[in-house]
Amino acid sequence: MWTNLPRVLTLVVRGFALTLAVLTTVVVIRTLTFPSYQTSPPECKTTDPDFIPADEERLARFTSAIQFQTVSYERGVGTPQELLKFVRFIQESFPTIHSSPLVRREVVGNYSLLYRVEGSDGSLEPYMLASHLDVVPITQEASWEAPPFSGQVRDGYIYGRGTIDAKHSLMGSLEAVEFLLSRGHQPKRTLYLAFGHDEETGGHFGAKVIGDVLTERGEKIAFILDEGTPVGDGLMPGVSKPVAMVSVSEKGIVDVKLKVQAEGGHGSMPARKSAIGILARAVQKLEDNPHPSMFGTGPEARMLEYVATEMTLPYRMLASNLWLFSPLVAWVYAKKPQTNAFARTTTALTSFTAGVKDNVIAPEAEAVVDHRIHPMQTVEEVLEFDRKVIDDARVMLEVKGSLPPSPVSPHGKDSPTYTVLQETIQQIFPDALVTPTFMVANTDTRHYWNLSSAIYRFNPYVMTPSDLPRFHGLNERISVRNYERVMNFYYHLIVNMDKPLEVKRHGHEDEL
Numbered sequence: 001m002w003t004n005l006p007r008v009l010t011l012v013v014r015g016f017a018l019t020l021a022v023l024t025t026v027v028v029i030r031t032l033t034f035p036s037y038q039t040s041p042p043e044c045k046t047t048d049p050d051f052i053p054a055d056e057e058r059l060a061r062f063t064s065a066i067q068f069q070t071v072s073y074e075r076g077v078g079t080p081q082e083l084l085k086f087v088r089f090i091q092e093s094f095p096t097i098h099s100s101p102l103v104r105r106e107v108v109g110n111y112s113l114l115y116r117v118e119g120s121d122g123s124l125e126p127y128m129l130a131s132h133l134d135v136v137p138i139t140q141e142a143s144w145e146a147p148p149f150s151g152q153v154r155d156g157y158i159y160g161r162g163t164i165d166a167k168h169s170l171m172g173s174l175e176a177v178e179f180l181l182s183r184g185h186q187p188k189r190t191l192y193l194a195f196g197h198d199e200e201t202g203g204h205f206g207a208k209v210i211g212d213v214l215t216e217r218g219e220k221i222a223f224i225l226d227e228g229t230p231v232g233d234g235l236m237p238g239v240s241k242p243v244a245m246v247s248v249s250e251k252g253i254v255d256v257k258l259k260v261q262a263e264g265g266h267g268s269m270p271a272r273k274s275a276i277g278i279l280a281r282a283v284q285k286l287e288d289n290p291h292p293s294m295f296g297t298g299p300e301a302r303m304l305e306y307v308a309t310e311m312t313l314p315y316r317m318l319a320s321n322l323w324l325f326s327p328l329v330a331w332v333y334a335k336k337p338q339t340n341a342f343a344r345t346t347t348a349l350t351s352f353t354a355g356v357k358d359n360v361i362a363p364e365a366e367a368v369v370d371h372r373i374h375p376m377q378t379v380e381e382v383l384e385f386d387r388k389v390i391d392d393a394r395v396m397l398e399v400k401g402s403l404p405p406s407p408v409s410p411h412g413k414d415s416p417t418y419t420v421l422q423e424t425i426q427q428i429f430p431d432a433l434v435t436p437t438f439m440v441a442n443t444d445t446r447h448y449w450n451l452s453s454a455i456y457r458f459n460p461y462v463m464t465p466s467d468l469p470r471f472h473g474l475n476e477r478i479s480v481r482n483y484e485r486v487m488n489f490y491y492h493l494i495v496n497m498d499k500p501l502e503v504k505r506h507g508h509e510d511e512l
């Protein structure tokens with residue numbers, strides 16, 4: 001048997017060499033021939049007659065909008081008086097919109113706004129531009145470079161809570177419509193502007209009512225665009241150009257309350273195990289055992305393939321051969337929070353409450369875990385995984401709220417709605433690439449799923465890695481240049497949506 005060893009070894013080495021040669025050939029061919037998904041429409045220039053400048057008047061309107069402290073705290077707990085003042089301010093700030101016979105304005109759910117701008121061609125299905133009136137509470141107030149509700153302009157940036165989430169798109173879309181109507185332009189296609197007042201607490205009293213009202217009217221919407229992923233500059237490993245990330249789906253959510261109850265009593269006679277200790281061990285296990293990587297199974301894979309041809313060679317080789325390199329790319333993505341969120345269901349320990357007094361044994365301890373569910377997983381799978389990881393009957397799990405991952409909207413060269421969005425983006429961001437992705441956070445669009453199958457989440461501004469912590473965080477701000485892009489993006493989208501939704505090229509519909 002040993003005499004055959006050289007023969008067996010030779011065969012194994014030959015087989016291995018042949019496999020390697022085939023794999024290398026396939027990788028090289030795919031790398032060199034991978035398709036490009038990019039187009040290059042005519043650029044919007046600041047010298048165009050229909051360019052909307054961020055002039056003094058428009059900046060003043062935007063900075064005033066930031067000053068309304070429309071904070072949402074908990075579901076059903078917001079700042080109604082501020083919302084009413086903000087809604088009145090909007091009415092006063094856009095006289096052409098609010099006096100036009102083409103415009104119907106409704107206050108929905110007491111504070112949310114629904115505008116319908118009648119198009120001249122009733123045969124074209126309406127579309128919707130969405131945003132929200134409310135903002136999240138301030139954190140680290142003392143450390144802000146400018147007061148958080150000042151709207152102060154410093155070094156070309158407008159500072160304040162809501163500047164990038166999401167009063168930029170609320171005011172920017174209104175400025176675009178005001179500009180169009182004041183030039184005597186009636187859109188061909190009817191459009192809705194939908195502004196919820198409680199998006200930051202789930203939209204249950206705002207966007208949900210807007211969705212119900214439009215559903216009751218049997219309204220079918222061709223295309224919905226809400227806040228979402230930005231034009232990332234330096235956000236995607238291996239891509240030097242800015243990447244406009246259009247979210248065609250959004251992760252699900254499940255907020256799980258963990259609870260442990262134990263004997264209370266005097267701090268001088270503690271039991272061996274306490275409610276706090278048991279719960280602390282449970283949450284530590286959750287933190288130490290992230291949910292499995294789903295990288296390569298959902299929209300995140302297409303995100304890379306859409307920019308593969310624009311990547312530096314090593315990344316281009318990986319992106320055009322995910323069939324082989326997905327595990328390696330998943331490992332790279334797992335290294336940073338903002339990219340890890342694309343690879344798996346995330347686990348965020350967002351609260352831990354226990355104890356009443358220093359010398360009293362805490363009779364119970366509670367913690368909340370905020371999971372954002374990868375589009376290819378279900379709520380039940382996430383809960384099952386948590387139970388297995390915690391593996392302690394003393395820890396009770398209660399679902400505080402959940403939302404499955406959203407349906408995936410059409411995209412690719414054969415999707416008219418994705419194409420009109422891509423072309424509009426490239427008019428405003430001529431050197432940006434456009435790619436589909438999914439939202440790692442959530443939006444009001446959860447309440448619009450039955451209105452349209454073409455729902456996109458996109459913020460028409462450029463974000464760098466240093467901007468990401470500003471979302472819901474310290475020193476939220478938007479550059480004047482970015483705010484100008486926001487207004488012109490909505491203007492061009494409205495103009496482009498006046499054309500029939502058709503596809504200029506033929507390819508293969510991208511199914512995820």
Ligand SMILES: N[C@@H](Cc1ccccc1)C(=O)O
Nearest residue numbers: 199200201202253441442443
């Ligand atoms: N935009 C909010 C929406 C939300 C509100 C409340 C709970 C969950 C999600 C977020 O992503 O955090």
Ligand SMILES: CCCCCC(=O)O
Nearest residue numbers: 165227228441442443
């Ligand atoms: C920019 C994306 C924001 C996610 C939805 C929100 O927090 O309002």
Ligand SMILES: [Zn+2]
Nearest residue numbers: 136165200472
């Ligand atoms: Zn937000």
Ligand SMILES: [Zn+2]
Nearest residue numbers: 165166199227
């Ligand atoms: Zn928002």
